[in-house]
Amino acid sequence: MSRIGKKPVELPSGVEATVSGQTIEVKGPKGTRSFKATDDVTFSVENNAITVTPRGKSKRARQQWGMSRSMVENLVTGVTTGFKKELEINGVGYRATMQGDKVLKLALGYSHDVNFEVPEGVTVTAPKQTEIIVEGIDQQLVGQVAANIREWRAPEPYKGKGIKYKGEYIFRKEGKKK
Template sequence: MSRIGKNPVAVPQGVEVAVDGNTVRVKGKLGALERTLPSDVNVALEDGKVVVAPANDERRGRAMWGLSRTLVANMVKGVSEGFTVKLDINGVGYRAAVDGKLLTLQLGYSHDIKYAVPADIEIKAEKPTALAISGIDKQRVGQIAAEIRSFRSPEPYKGKGVKYEDEIIVRKEGKKK
């Protein structure tokens, strides 16, 4: 029994949800999203709430139940509030600048890293050492943040690199004399 899947997804004011078979379309003030859920679950719109239930009593149906409910909940939250991931840049001379739809990163390499910002994602350089990545699709925002982090992931000795704002870097001790 899925504890997450049992809870229906409440649809807030200003958000329209359309269910067509296993395809869910969500439209809100920030945009519109569409996703086709696995055939192992049934999706229904009841009393202004989206209800997800397993189509059968097989293992895969129960496994997809909670996942599908969470995907729908993320779509509803994305079009109403949006998602934001913050990155911190640590290191001497490390910085970032946003120029329209081009992110320029200086991360200690011999060249600047130019990253083209996708159309559905917004990146702001709050400070030269802090980035805010926002959008309506949670998976897409997280993927872009992970790609930017991978250009120079934090190292354990000095903590230099690009890290998530809430990430804790476990530091190592340097070698002894």
């Protein structure tokens, strides 16, 4: 039995969910999100909570049970509070600025500045020159955009220069010895 799958997902006030076949749609103050599950699970909305149950006792049904419940919980969290990733930039001359709402300009020690196009559904802000905040209602998209920004200059182990997640520990190496 799935420990995660057994728990119902509570719907906060201002959030409503509708089920049509294998698709569940959640509407909240920040927007609307939907998820289409496999035929191995069923959704039911009752008493301000969403419950996910497996169809049958097959291994695949049990696997999809907990995963589908986690996806539904992420939908509810996304439309109520949203998701946020914070990035820090370390290094002399490394900085980030926003040009309008859709272009993040990164100076990362290359011979040219990097212009990062912000995709639809995500907001990127640079409150300081060494901070980047990625926010949105889709957890996967927020994480992917943050990873794509970090990919331009991942932190190196000798001086720690580069873009890292806030609170991330960078394993440091010692330099060459004579």
